Amino acid sequence: MRLLLVEDDGELGRRLSDRLRGAGFAVDLASARAEAELWPDIDKMGAIILDLGLPDGSGMDLLRGWRARKVDCPIVILTARGSWQDKVEGLNAGADDFIVKPVRFEELQARLNALFRRQLGKRESHIETAGLRLDPLSGEVVCDGAPLKLSKQEFRLLHLFMRRPEQILSQADIMEHLYELDALRDLNTIEVLVGRLRRKIGAERIVTLRGLGYRFGK
CATH class of the missing domain: 3.40.50.2300 (Response regulator)
Known part of the structure; x- marks a missing residue:
């Protein structure tokens, strides 16, 4: 974020x-x-x-x-x-x-x-959806009941997805929300990042919509 x-x-x-x-x-x-x-x-x-x-x-x-x-x-x-x-x-x-x-x-x-x-609209510190639980304060992620280790960028991307379940996010949207203005921006990095996250949380949780972007959910 x-x-x-x-x-x-x-x-x-x-x-x-x-x-x-x-x-x-x-x-x-x-x-x-x-x-x-x-x-x-x-x-x-x-x-x-x-x-x-x-x-x-x-x-x-x-x-x-x-x-x-x-x-x-x-x-x-x-x-x-x-x-x-x-x-x-x-x-x-x-x-x-x-x-x-x-x-x-x-x-x-x-x-x-x-x-x-x-x-x-939540009181709890964590976010929970699609079999995943993410705590922004502790940085802990649990996937299907098991602890999951993510890089900082993978954590940021998952946090964004979990805050917007079932919404379509384009590569440009993700770039704007994850990277600082003066950072080197390349849309290919988003594809690579999404691929890495998919391998860790399960490919079925992130759907690619050709020409539109990605939708998170299960």
Whole structure:
């Protein structure tokens, strides 16, 4: 799953991006309001983490602008501003959560996954479908009752499929959701990745629809 992190502190942005990537996310980093406002595929993000104190404008106004443009992914404010007025303003502007710096990474990760569960209408931390069970927090996958070892990219792809069972996902859709904007993008890598995942979870769980893409389910 891809995240957009909007953070003007370069060192904090790099550290947080590294931790999020280590937790299985693909992360794009914007360091200014103008850069984030013009992000080319904002609609492909699984979530946005937004600082309010940006060097070229208000993060709060950026949030309002996104919501006015119908950007509907979860948006988490991560800021040093901790007054109740800031929290009320941020939530009323369309944020899904408000976190005050400094925060432990484990709490941020837990809050993100809580938002994703809410999107799916679930209370449990895990996702379960088609004989598979995936826990985004622990990184554990169980297939037909047996533990399954996946690479980070295989885990990301399975997570995407399990969040969208029975939906058709094109290679381009998968590319946009799994790979950061500046990553080397080649649609052939998606075919290879799908093939590797098929061999591990069973070919029958991922159906190829010629000219359209893939559908997950059993």
